Amino acid sequence: MDMNGGPERLVVIGGDAAGMSAASQARRLRGPGELEIVAFERGGFTSYSACGIPYWVGGDVPERDLLIARAPEEHRARGIEVRLRTEVTEIDVAGRRVRARALDSEAESWTPYDKLVIATGARPVRPDLPGMDAHGVHGVQTLDDGQALLDTLADTPGRRAVVIGAGYIGVEMAEALVNRGYEVTMVNRGSEPMATLDPDMGRLVHRAMTAMGITIVGDAEVTGLRTGPDGRVRAVATKDAEYPADVVVLGIGVRPETTLAARAGLPLGEHGGLLTDLAMRVRGHENIWAGGDCVEVRDLVLGQERHIALGTHANKHGQVIGTNAGGGYAVFPGVVGTAVSKVCDLEIARTGLREKDARRAGLRFEAVTIESTSRAGYYPGAAPMTVKMLAEHRTGRLLGVQIVGREGAAKRVDVAAVALTAGMTVEQMTALDLGYAPPFSPVWDPVLVAARKAAAKVAAKTP
Amino acid sequence: MDMNGGPERLVVIGGDAAGMSAASQARRLRGPGELEIVAFERGGFTSYSACGIPYWVGGDVPERDLLIARAPEEHRARGIEVRLRTEVTEIDVAGRRVRARALDSEAESWTPYDKLVIATGARPVRPDLPGMDAHGVHGVQTLDDGQALLDTLADTPGRRAVVIGAGYIGVEMAEALVNRGYEVTMVNRGSEPMATLDPDMGRLVHRAMTAMGITIVGDAEVTGLRTGPDGRVRAVATKDAEYPADVVVLGIGVRPETTLAARAGLPLGEHGGLLTDLAMRVRGHENIWAGGDCVEVRDLVLGQERHIALGTHANKHGQVIGTNAGGGYAVFPGVVGTAVSKVCDLEIARTGLREKDARRAGLRFEAVTIESTSRAGYYPGAAPMTVKMLAEHRTGRLLGVQIVGREGAAKRVDVAAVALTAGMTVEQMTALDLGYAPPFSPVWDPVLVAARKAAAKVAAKTP
Numbered sequence: 003m004d005m006n007g008g009p010e011r012l013v014v015i016g017g018d019a020a021g022m023s024a025a026s027q028a029r030r031l032r033g034p035g036e037l038e039i040v041a042f043e044r045g046g047f048t049s050y051s052a053c054g055i056p057y058w059v060g061g062d063v064p065e066r067d068l069l070i071a072r073a074p075e076e077h078r079a080r081g082i083e084v085r086l087r088t089e090v091t092e093i094d095v096a097g098r099r100v101r102a103r104a105l106d107s108e109a110e111s112w113t114p115y116d117k118l119v120i121a122t123g124a125r126p127v128r129p130d131l132p133g134m135d136a137h138g139v140h141g142v143q144t145l146d147d148g149q150a151l152l153d154t155l156a157d158t159p160g161r162r163a164v165v166i167g168a169g170y171i172g173v174e175m176a177e178a179l180v181n182r183g184y185e186v187t188m189v190n191r192g193s194e195p196m197a198t199l200d201p202d203m204g205r206l207v208h209r210a211m212t213a214m215g216i217t218i219v220g221d222a223e224v225t226g227l228r229t230g231p232d233g234r235v236r237a238v239a240t241k242d243a244e245y246p247a248d249v250v251v252l253g254i255g256v257r258p259e260t261t262l263a264a265r266a267g268l269p270l271g272e273h274g275g276l277l278t279d280l281a282m283r284v285r286g287h288e289n290i291w292a293g294g295d296c297v298e299v300r301d302l303v304l305g306q307e308r309h310i311a312l313g314t315h316a317n318k319h320g321q322v323i324g325t326n327a328g329g330g331y332a333v334f335p336g337v338v339g340t341a342v343s344k345v346c347d348l349e350i351a352r353t354g355l356r357e358k359d360a361r362r363a364g365l366r367f368e369a370v371t372i373e374s375t376s377r378a379g380y381y382p383g384a385a386p387m388t389v390k391m392l393a394e395h396r397t398g399r400l401l402g403v404q405i406v407g408r409e410g411a412a413k414r415v416d417v418a419a420v421a422l423t424a425g426m427t428v429e430q431m432t433a434l435d436l437g438y439a440p441p442f443s444p445v446w447d448p449v450l451v452a453a454r455k456a457a458a459k460v461a462a463k464t465p
Numbered sequence: 466m467d468m469n470g471g472p473e474r475l476v477v478i479g480g481d482a483a484g485m486s487a488a489s490q491a492r493r494l495r496g497p498g499e500l501e502i503v504a505f506e507r508g509g510f511t512s513y514s515a516c517g518i519p520y521w522v523g524g525d526v527p528e529r530d531l532l533i534a535r536a537p538e539e540h541r542a543r544g545i546e547v548r549l550r551t552e553v554t555e556i557d558v559a560g561r562r563v564r565a566r567a568l569d570s571e572a573e574s575w576t577p578y579d580k581l582v583i584a585t586g587a588r589p590v591r592p593d594l595p596g597m598d599a600h601g602v603h604g605v606q607t608l609d610d611g612q613a614l615l616d617t618l619a620d621t622p623g624r625r626a627v628v629i630g631a632g633y634i635g636v637e638m639a640e641a642l643v644n645r646g647y648e649v650t651m652v653n654r655g656s657e658p659m660a661t662l663d664p665d666m667g668r669l670v671h672r673a674m675t676a677m678g679i680t681i682v683g684d685a686e687v688t689g690l691r692t693g694p695d696g697r698v699r700a701v702a703t704k705d706a707e708y709p710a711d712v713v714v715l716g717i718g719v720r721p722e723t724t725l726a727a728r729a730g731l732p733l734g735e736h737g738g739l740l741t742d743l744a745m746r747v748r749g750h751e752n753i754w755a756g757g758d759c760v761e762v763r764d765l766v767l768g769q770e771r772h773i774a775l776g777t778h779a780n781k782h783g784q785v786i787g788t789n790a791g792g793g794y795a796v797f798p799g800v801v802g803t804a805v806s807k808v809c810d811l812e813i814a815r816t817g818l819r820e821k822d823a824r825r826a827g828l829r830f831e832a833v834t835i836e837s838t839s840r841a842g843y844y845p846g847a848a849p850m851t852v853k854m855l856a857e858h859r860t861g862r863l864l865g866v867q868i869v870g871r872e873g874a875a876k877r878v879d880v881a882a883v884a885l886t887a888g889m890t891v892e893q894m895t896a897l898d899l900g901y902a903p904p905f906s907p908v909w910d911p912v913l914v915a916a917r918k919a920a921a922k923v924a925a926k927t928p
Contacts, residue, residue, distance in 0.1 A: 019908070051841060051843070051903065051908065053841075053901070053902060053903055053908075054841060054843060054844070054903045057843075057844060057903055057904075062844065062845050063843050063844065063845075068843035069843060170902075174902075312901065313901065313908050314898075314899070314901035314906075314908050314909070314910075315898075317908050317909060318895075318896065321917075333896075334896060335893075335896050336896075337898045338898045339898070340898045340899060340900050340901075341900065341902075342900035342901065342902045342905050342906075343902050344902065344904050344905075349905075351900055353898070353900075378514060378516075378517060380514070380517060380520075380526050380531035380532060381517070381520060381525065381526065382525050382526075410876070412900055412902075412905050413873070413876065413877070413900055413905055413906070414876070414879075415900050416877075416879065416880045416897075416899045416900055416910075417879050417880065417883055419897065419898050419899055419900070420880055420883035420884055420887070420889075420897055420899075421883055421887075423887075423893075423897060423898065424883070424884075424886075424887030424889065426883075426887065430798075430886075432781075433781065433796075433797060433798050433799075434879075434882065434883055434886060435777075435778075435800045435801045435802070435803045435816070435882050435886065436777070436803060436879045436882055436883075437803050437804065437805035437814055437816075437875055437876055437878050437879055437882070438516070438775065438776065438777035438803075438805065439516060439633075439637075439804075439805045439806050439807065439875075440514065440516055440517045440520055441520075441807050442805050442807075442812075442875050442876055443777075443805075443876070445482070445514065445516070445776050445777050445780050446777070446780060447777075447879075454784075
């Protein structure tokens with residue numbers, strides 16, 4: 003109840019995973035008589051799976067609406083007011099209100115709040131280079147972005163695609179475009195794709211993608227895009243070469259969308275994301291929460307803040323925020339940096355620290371790499387997999403795992419994610435009671451094979 | 466070195482997973498000049514995957530030798546003396562020697578040892594009922610057993626198979642026989658198959674197996690086997706009915722094979738398995754180790770000893786024994802009771818305690834069951850899965866997880882196995898950073914959905 007005895011008002015900025023999870027969870031705890039909920043969304047959709055866009059573009063998911071977990075009408079039916087195509091343009095922290103502009107009518111108005119949730123997401127990095135705004139150049143962050151890319155694909159006769167960047171969005175988009183019959187070139191600043199892996203593991207991804215017919219150009223800095231007289235993109239230029247392109251997809255990564263928050267004087271971290279406490283409350287602000295791609299999260303292995311844009315974190319944040327904003331209590335302790343992706347039938351997974359991260363953090367470590375299979379070697383369909391494991395020097399504490407393989411490879415990283423969360427040593431991991439039967443695993447699970455080798459190396463290096 | 470300056474002798478009884486892993490690991494640490502290793506094996510094979518027998522019988526694995534990880538000649542090439550078809554008939558603990566009989570020549574002799582490894586495995590339960598020794602009745606514990614069953618299948622024209630027992634060996638053998646075109650009936654003492662699950666989860670297995678054309682008879686006690694004048698089995702009889710059978714497979718479970726150990730006065734537990742310390746040393750005996758299916762293991766959730774016959778434990782035991790017998794140091798802390806199996810495309814997994822186990826241990830708990838999918842709901846191939854989770858009343862400590870589903874279901878239990886090992890609460894599990902991408906998981910992994918529901922129930926029941 004507010005001071006006048008009416009319901010409190012919770013305002014949510016951003017209608018995707020974090021924002022609408024928060025709204026839904028708060029509604030579960032507090033009925034409309036106690037808590038009014040208003041959500042502003044700049045785009046035309048709510049609660050969709052941005053992570054599903056590559057599969058929609060690639061045709062695995064036949065239509066856009068399948069990506070929508072909950073449409074605006076469903077939220078409205080639960081007593082959540084949703085204002086679509088309405089952009090919040092200012093947060094007045096002292097006055098506890100937000101200003102919003104309806105994109106179609108351009109009408110502006112202030113909405114007061116008692117509690118505020120900032121879930122403004124992230125925006126794709128779009129380098130400030132000539133031609134970057136040409137027709138045919140696409141980020142893939144929102145459903146609207148995905149639709150725009152599909153429109154371009156439909157009205158562009160050529161079949162040459164260039165993906166700039168080779169992170170997980172890049173490789174997923176490369177697969178999507180291969181599936182649609184495009185000749186795909188990836189132009190990548192790093193030496194190997196998937197910079198979230200160590201280069202030796204990225205090299206395995208490189209080889210597999212090359213075998214799929216994808217051309218990967220490494221160590222290449224894009225200098226600009228060449229456009230035709232019709233304003234459409236024609237090629238991607240680097241210092242050394244030019245790659246013809248009928249369509250360009252940006253997969254360079256994303257940055258937290260915190261322009262509004264910054265202008266409102268809210269605390270941002272060194273990666274540009276909002277800083278929160280464990281309850282996802284913006285630091286120093288009792289009645290403001292933030293979650294999803296616009297915040298920094300605690301890396302539990304490093305003990306430092308990082309920015310990781312991932313739907314699964316956004317949903318967890320929303321759940322925690324909604325619980326707290328609804329009068330309950332919940333915390334989000336942090337992440338260990340788990341990510342899985344696939345390109346065609348290649349599965350790629352990582353959790354914890356890469357060699358680079360460990361070195362930067364001043365940690366000494368042992369690294370081992372092993373080859374194993376997804377099932378008992380004699381069982382049909384046993385697929386090869388490579389597991390790399392990092393353990394802290396002398397203590398043997400697990401620091402990170404990377405896996406590249408075929409079917410059954412990626413989700414094995416979850417074992418390491420839980421072990422990292424629990425602070426286990428690789429020696430302790432060798433005794434883990436993981437599920438074994440020939441159709442599911444060799445008698446030593448690949449993760450255990452890696453742990454054994456890591457434990458032996460730690461022991462051998464300990465005087 | 467022994468007192469005379471010659472090499473010590475390590476004698477191993479049993480040439481499969483635990484015994485030969487121990488021998489191999491000891492050999493890695495100590496060369497033949499320091500340690501002589503002699504392994505006795507009653508059968509004709511070493512180091513094979515007993516767990517693979519159902520897939521060999523079913524035809525997924527085309528030939529027997531694929532199940533052999535390391536043949537006797539390979540062990541011999543590494544300086545391990547292997548005596549096949551030689552049965553140890555007595556352990557003289559005081560005299561530090563074993564008596565063995567060559568099965569072919571019947572010659573007997575004593576072999577002294579400095580260190581002894583007992584890895585005598587388990588034997589299938591074979592109830593003392595009329596007809597149990599008839600031609601066509603088979604256990605499937607050893608490669609020799611598997612060959613005998615295949616010989617029966619080859620020389621038996623009929624196509625009706627009865628599997629007695631519905632544990633994991635039973636369901637795997639049911640699949641094998643279905644794959645070979647048999648009409649399969651399972652006769653089971655319990656109400657539902659897979660008594661390693663709670664009956665509500667076993668019910669899901671029942672339904673799926675029935676849909677595969679397998680007939681399951683529950684609550685049925687076998688009273689005897691009817692045999693024909695040729696001495697071959699004809700039918701399996703229960704109190705109420707008779708089930709025609711051209712072949713019968715015993716899947717009632719196994720017991721530790723500890724006859725020798727018992728006669729030698731070595732300590733056995735209440736399940737009939739040898740009792741060891743964490744280093745897998747037989748309690749009270751400095752120079753005798755035991756591992757694999759003949760020992761009891763510590764259940765880390767219950768804090769009690771159990772008997773679990775599983776190749777993955779046997780391999781771990783062997784590794785630990787070999788390290789210790791070779792002069793190193795290693796321990797096997799225990800198990801959490803993880804097991805995975807499949808019948809056709811149904812995947813079945815469990816770890817930790819069932820309701821029955823928790824009750825028997827005097828633990829109060831909350832149980833929840835959820836339905837989810839293996840991939841994002843919109844992603845092709847998303848398969849349904851049911852996850853049941855038990856959490857301790859008030860504390861919320863995870864007690865157990867059971868999963869029944871299709872592709873991608875079984876190995877998800879590993880997350881719970883690690884969480885059990887780490888002593889996590891279901892509330893802590895809700896924040897686990899598990900790998901997420903649409904081809905691999907819904908945005909909330911099914912294990913996390915179960916953890917959320919369990920945590921909510923624990924909180925609701927806590928005053």
